[in-house]
Amino acid sequence: MLKQIEGSQAVAQAVAMCRPDVICAYPITPQTHIVEALSAMVSKGELAAEFLNVESEFAALSVAIGASAAGARAYTATASQGLLYMSEAVYNAAGLGLPIVMTIANRAIGAPINIWNDHSDSMSQRDAGWLQLFAETNQEALDLHIQAFRIAEQLSVPVMVCMDGFLLTHASERADIPDPAQVDTFLPRYEPRQVLDPAEPVSIGAMVGPEAFTEVRYLAYQRMQQALHVVPAVAAEFAAQFGRESGGLVRPYLTQDADTIVVAMGSVLGTVKDAVDELRAEGMRIGVLGITTYRPFPAQAIAAALGAGHQHLVVLERALAPGTGGFVTGDLRMALAGQSSPRISTVIAGLGGRAVTRKSLRNLLVKAAAGGLDPFSFLDLDTGLAGRELDRIRAARRSGPSPENMLRDLGVTASRIG
Amino acid sequence: MFQVRFHGRGGQGVVTAAELLAAAAFREGRHAQAFPSFGSERMGAPVMSFCRIDDKPIRTHEPVTEPDALIIQDPTLLHQAELFAGFSRDGYLLINSAHDFEKLGLDEFIRAVHPSGRDRLLVVPASALALTHLGRPLPGAALLGGFAALTWAVSLESVLAAISDRFRGAVAEGNAEAARAAFAFVRDEREALSHA
Numbered sequence: 001m002l003k004q005i006e007g008s009q010a011v012a013q014a015v016a017m018c019r020p021d022v023i024c025a026y027p028i029t030p031q032t033h034i035v036e037a038l039s040a041m042v043s044k045g046e047l048a049a050e051f052l053n054v055e056s057e058f059a060a061l062s063v064a065i066g067a068s069a070a071g072a073r074a075y076t077a078t079a080s081q082g083l084l085y086m087s088e089a090v091y092n093a094a095g096l097g098l099p100i101v102m103t104i105a106n107r108a109i110g111a112p113i114n115i116w117n118d119h120s121d122s123m124s125q126r127d128a129g130w131l132q133l134f135a136e137t138n139q140e141a142l143d144l145h146i147q148a149f150r151i152a153e154q155l156s157v158p159v160m161v162c163m164d165g166f167l168l169t170h171a172s173e174r175a176d177i178p179d180p181a182q183v184d185t186f187l188p189r190y191e192p193r194q195v196l197d198p199a200e201p202v203s204i205g206a207m208v209g210p211e212a213f214t215e216v217r218y219l220a221y222q223r224m225q226q227a228l229h230v231v232p233a234v235a236a237e238f239a240a241q242f243g244r245e246s247g248g249l250v251r252p253y254l255t256q257d258a259d260t261i262v263v264a265m266g267s268v269l270g271t272v273k274d275a276v277d278e279l280r281a282e283g284m285r286i287g288v289l290g291i292t293t294y295r296p297f298p299a300q301a302i303a304a305a306l307g308a309g310h311q312h313l314v315v316l317e318r319a320l321a322p323g324t325g326g327f328v329t330g331d332l333r334m335a336l337a338g339q340s341s342p343r344i345s346t347v348i349a350g351l352g353g354r355a356v357t358r359k360s361l362r363n364l365l366v367k368a369a370a371g372g373l374d375p376f377s378f379l380d381l382d383t384g385l386a387g388r389e390l391d392r393i394r395a396a397r398r399s400g401p402s403p404e405n406m407l408r409d410l411g412v413t414a415s416r417i418g
Numbered sequence: 419m420f421q422v423r424f425h426g427r428g429g430q431g432v433v434t435a436a437e438l439l440a441a442a443a444f445r446e447g448r449h450a451q452a453f454p455s456f457g458s459e460r461m462g463a464p465v466m467s468f469c470r471i472d473d474k475p476i477r478t479h480e481p482v483t484e485p486d487a488l489i490i491q492d493p494t495l496l497h498q499a500e501l502f503a504g505f506s507r508d509g510y511l512l513i514n515s516a517h518d519f520e521k522l523g524l525d526e527f528i529r530a531v532h533p534s535g536r537d538r539l540l541v542v543p544a545s546a547l548a549l550t551h552l553g554r555p556l557p558g559a560a561l562l563g564g565f566a567a568l569t570w571a572v573s574l575e576s577v578l579a580a581i582s583d584r585f586r587g588a589v590a591e592g593n594a595e596a597a598r599a600a601f602a603f604v605r606d607e608r609e610a611l612s613h614a
Contacts, residue, residue, distance in 0.1 A: 135451065172452040173476070267479045271480050273475055274478050
């Protein structure tokens with residue numbers, strides 16, 4: 001049924017239709033609306049699940065691990081520092097092969113404190129052994145959760161569904177909410193591969209020494225390779241049953257004849273496509289490659305989408321990888337090594353809630369098409385502001401804290417519009 | 419695409435108003451998107467929200483920097499925030515105030531920015547109407563009633579339906595009454611201007 005609905009509410013409804021047995025939650029902006037909605041459903045008796053309020057994110061995921069190991073379908077959600085705080089458990093969930101689904105309402109990581117959106121949090125855990133799926137719209141966020149449980153349980157691997165904090169979680173948009181019976185058909189009852197059962201005691205997660213640790217990791221590698229087949233298969237089945245395309249590995253848009261291709265993940269893709277349509281109308285051959293599945297990284301699907309690979313790739317990075325540049329760029333270079341050597345420009349964009357506007361994207365892409373884009377740059381960097389702080393740092397040893405100095409410089413009392 | 423920006427203060431229902439407008443547009447079969455200005459909102463702090471309405475799916479997720487309409491929920495913001503940033507020359511402006519533009523100190527601005535189309539720029543005493551009908555000075559629903567009469571971007575019926583979907587009982591009725599009263603107020607204002 002079509003509804004005008006906030007992203008968090010839509011995701012909560014999708015999660016509820018997946019009939020989780022255990023939901024554990026610790027509130028953190030901008031994820032809170034999702035678990036709030038789920039807790040309301042549980043307390044009203046609309047959802048037959050155990051809802052656990054825990055004392056920290058570390059506990060939230062630890063409870064999910066325990067529940068999942070006991071054969072329950074387990075769900076949690078977090079963001080930013082919350083994800084960092086549960087980091088040890090994040091690796092454990094993957095190492096134990098527990099098919100937990102977790103929403104990441106993407107948000108920057110401090111210091112300085114910033115509650116706004118970028119992809120730093122998900123990036124920090126990209127190699128923990130979880131699948132990472134990035135939603136472009138609220139509809140896709142909703143759909144990806146339903147697919148995530150299927151994929152996770154089929155592979156016995158945990159899955160993160162990443163959706164842009166505020167931009168999606170707090171946006172009211174049109175969404176097609178599926179019929180619960182349809183979800184039941186798509187997502188069968190959870191049949192665990194391993195289960196802690198007092199009647200048949202086993203150990204899970206005991207010590208493994210050098211004699212088999214490499215092989216344990218090899219199997220993890222294999223499972224990720226398998227995921228590259230399972231994710232598109234589940235997306236195809238979803239499309240057949242629900243009548244819309246969601247999920248999958250990558251999503252090319254007007255890439256066929258493109259000389260310049262923007263590579264990006266998440267909700268910024270919508271704004272990029274609007275900019276690309278405008279520039280196409282002006283005769284520029286430009287396209288977009290959306291990456292939906294970031295882990296495992298779909299190297300072959302990307303290479304296939306790029307074809308001969310002579311395009312100029314402009315990678316919009318929603319997080320900074322200090323010391324190297326961009327996370328997605330590094331993955332792309334590895335994926336395309338040996339096949340072709342495309343020109344790649346890394347653009348760090350939209351950090352900590354800085355709006356990525358169509359206007360800025362237009363200027364960027366016009367510059368890229370004219371060959372004037374540097375290999376590495378920041379979109380809409382206020383060079384004056386940064387420069388003044390650099391001057392202060394050079395001028396005096398005790399120049400003080402840079403973030404606070406720059407805010408004072410700006411005289412900021414309220415966030416700007418764009 | 420029709421783009422609206424709301425300015426108000428935390429606690430005044432700025433986000434709810436944008437969501438109600440999106441719901442009203444949705445009821446008319448249109449695509450709509452509403453979202454807040456993403457701050458760590460506090461009671462009384464300046465807050466923004468946005469609403470887009472279109473006949474095709476809305477893909478962009480950037481803030482509204484060039485609004486076709488501005489709804490100012492709190493006139494005390496007029497001289498503090500950059501309310502009019504990007505405001506289009508033929509845009510609509512609705513300010514929640516019992517005073518006219520002259521008393522608000524905006525007469526010159528109105529004349530300069532909008533030499534014609536005077537009936538696109540109006541005030542409506544939304545807080546007073548909300549106090550009368552709802553018993554609380556929450557101007558959102560009244561402003562949307564006034565907005566319907568000002569722009570016809572959505573109908574009053576759709577605004578009322580969105581209100582009754584969102585609220586229950588006396589709150590729903592009070593908001594609906596405030597919206598109706600504001601609609602009538604703005605309609606009369608526009609008629610008076612067209613005969614002036």
